[in-house]
Amino acid sequence: MVLHDYQVSYAGDCDSEVQSCYIGCDDEEEADACESTYYYSIITRQADYLYDLCGRDVYSCDAAFECQPDDPSCTIDYCDATSSEDECTNDITS
Amino acid sequence: MICYGSETPSFFFFIQADWIPDLLYYAHLPAIALSLLVGIFVFSNNPSNLLNRILFFIALSFSLIAVFNLITWTNNRSDIMIFVWSLFGPLQALVSILCIYFIYVFIHKKDIPGRMKVIFTLLLLPTFLLAPTNLNLSGFDIDWCNAFDFEGALYNAYYSLLGLVAIIWNTWMLLSKYYKTRADSVFKKQIVYMGIGVQAFLVLFFTIFYLADFLATIHFVEDSRLELYGFFGMTIFMVMMGVLIVRFKTFNVGAHAAEALVLTLVLLIAAQFTYTNGELTTLVLTSITLVLTALAGIFLIRSVRKEIEQRSELEKLTAQLANANERLKExxxxxxxxxxxxxxxxxxxxxxxxxxxxxxxxxxxxxxxxxxxxxxxxxxxxxxxxxxxxxxxxxxxxxxxGNMKYNNADFNLKDEAEKISDDLRPQALKKGLSMMFRSDLKSTGVVCADIGKVIQIIQNLINNSIKYTPTGSIKVLVRDDVVKKRIFVDIEDTGIGMNQQSLDTVFGKFERAHNANSVNIHGTGLGLFVAQKMAIGMGGEITAHSEGEGKGSRFTLELPLAM
Structure with missing residues (x-):
């Protein structure tokens, strides 16, 4: 069964001024328009590597939010307005 | 890794949080308790019965799915969650195959053939072999604490398809057996209960689970809380099993069925506590209901135990009587x-x-x-x-x-009865009795019977009249009823007569009227028994009538007319 050999994904940092970010909503209540937004990228990497790096608590580990050179499994995905269904911030490449 | 912002649960799945669905524990806990309860009761009462064993494994597999599902809802550790998440496929596939196996054994009352076992194994094998691979689950989202985005679509479709196969296969087996079974058969009713139970479970569990997972995967809904309704399928299944146990003794579990039923009721009521949200009135009412149910349950169990003990004693005695009867026949x-x-x-x-x-x-x-x-x-x-x-x-x-042979042929009964009367008249006259013969026929008086035996019967009846009539007369009358196509020979005397008790037993083997010895000590008590059996063997009968002791008797031989 799946124990260690799997990937984890989580939200990484994203600067909407220089990167194309996914847009998340912080509102507690569901509403038509979001009042408090945040920007994020998606980091995906092997679980066992991340565990060795940060232990169980990923969110208080700075190293978790950047890809190490010796970790080929790590990828950081930014929002691609042409392929993603999610709403993106301005695409800096355009 | 610990999911973002999630609380750590106690005992793997107890957590209090706003986002927890109201139905979470109410959907899981009674279903787990009920399935384990029925499964263990049935298995422990008769482990050698294949049907009981399969039901136990269905209950066990389902309970594992339910416990793992509860863990995925409440746990915050990715390693634990991805492990249990990866087991859903093999367990759901196992439940599907076990349900087909269960219905097959229930309907055919025997194990499946070896070839079918191979097919079942081949169907199950991919789900177990591929469970630890990326084809099943490749990752975990620790932000949202789920693995919907990492489920293998093909793997998921495969084990869900097995659920559909189970639904179709079982429907076909149940319906074909239902239509082949006699309308008044008890088994037909059992098929209905079994069909409702198993199919409701499969349809609710697999369709709702697949739908909830699919909608969550395409992000149409935020989470898969819809799947909670799928667990009620098991409750329906186990209630139907309870009906089969109590009403039809399907799993032969005796008094434990009542105990299981009461415990189930108590558990279902106790499960309401998980849904009360701490409201005082609801808490008090639920507590009172729980106590009253428990008390009523104890009385019910006691009375059922007593009844079962009595029934078992009665069954033992009946079996002994049947044995004794067989021995007596022998x-x-x-x-x-x-x-x-x-x-x-x-x-x-x-x-x-x-x-x-x-x-x-x-x-x-x-x-x-x-x-x-x-x-x-x-x-x-x-x-x-x-x-x-x-x-x-x-x-x-x-x-x-059964070796008495009847050579039936047409002959005139009136002529034969008259001849016998003439032959025996000297014997009657010698004893000082008068003997008259008369006929009152609308037909020719022809019967189709064994002439030798008919003569033997009439001789026997007239001889009896002569023996048991000290003084007076004997009358022989031949009459018929052409509407009913019957002919009658009445032999009426003014002899010692019989009381009602003697009339009731006079045609029995070795039976004689209690006053018979007063006039004749030589009787064996077999003459009338033999005569009656012969008359019946020819489609007729002999009846006896008497107003009482000392008031004479009338014996009537009745035979069908040959018309």
Missing amino acids: LDKLKSEFVSIASHQLRSPLTAIRGYASLLADGSYGKMPPKAEEAIERISESSKNMAYSIEDYLNVSRIES
Whole structure:
């Protein structure tokens, strides 16, 4: 069964001024328009590597939010307005 | 890794948080308790029964799915969650196959053939072999604490498809057996209960689970809380199993069925506590209901136990009686065989005794002195009585062994009855009795019967009248009913008569009217028994009528008219 050999994904940092970010909503209540937004990228990497790096608590580990050179499994995905269904911030490449 | 912002649960799945669905524990806990309860009760009561074993494994597999599902809802550790998440596929596939196996064994009352076992194994194998691979689950989202985005679409479709296969296969097996079973059969009702239980479970569980997972994967809904309704399928399944256990003794679990049922009710009511949100009125009402149910349950269990003990005692006694009855039949058969052999052995020497006595009486060996003549007459009379008795014993033996043969042919009953009356009239006159013959026929009086046996019956009845009538008369009347196509020979006398008790038993084997010995001590009590059996064998019967002791009797031989 799946124990260690799997990937984890989580939200990484994203600067909407220089990167194309996914847009998340912080509102507690569901509403038509979001009042408090945040920007994020998606980091995906092997679980066992991340565990060795940060232990169980990923969110208080700075190293978790950047890809190490010796970790080929790590990828950081930014929002691609042409392929993603999610709403993106301005695409800096355009 | 710990999911973002999630609380750590106690005992793997107890957590209090706003985002927890209201139905979470109410959907899981009673279903788990109920399935384990019924599964363990059924299995522990009769582990050798294949159907019981399969039900136990279905309950166990389902409970594992439910516990793992609860863990995925409440846990915050990715390693634990991805491990249990990866087991959903193999377990759901196992439940599907076990349900097909269960219905097959229930319907055919035997194990599946080896070829089908191979098919089941081949169907299950991919789900187990591929479970630890990326084809099942490749990752985990620790932000949202789920693995929907990492589920293998093909793997997911495969085990969900097995659920659909189980639904279709079971429907086909249940319906074809239902239509082949007799309408008044108890098994037909069992098929209905079993069908509702298993199919409701499969349809609710697999369709809702697949739908909830699919909608969450395409992000149409935020989470898969819809799947909670799928667990109620197991409750329906187990309730139907409970009905089968209590009403039809399907799993042969005896008194434990009542205990399981009461415990289930208590558990279901107790499960309401998980849904009360701490409201005082609801808490109090639920507590009162729980206590009252528990008390009523204890009384119910006691009375069911008592009833089952009595029923079991009764069943034991019935079995003993059946055994004793079989033994008696065996002994009766042996006795008939013995009587037949013994009677045949007696008849040959008796024929010689009667023959030589007759030769002595008619002077073939010269003139006998008067004293010797009297002795010879006694020998003749006694041997004649003995011959009649032996014939009776032989007839009883033939009747009881089913070897009595009837050579039916058309003959005129009125003529035969008249001839017999004429033949026996001198005997009656010798005793000082008058004897009259009369006929009142609308038909020709022809019957299709064994003439020898009919003559024997009428002779027997008239002889009886002569024997048991000290003074008075004997009347023989032949009459018919052309509408009912029946003919009757009434032999009516002014003899000793019979009371009701004697009338009830006079046609029994070795039965004689209690006052019979007062006028005749030689009867065997077999004559009327044999006559009645012969009459029945020819489609007729003999009835007896008497106003009481000392008021005479009327015996009527009834036969079908040949028209």
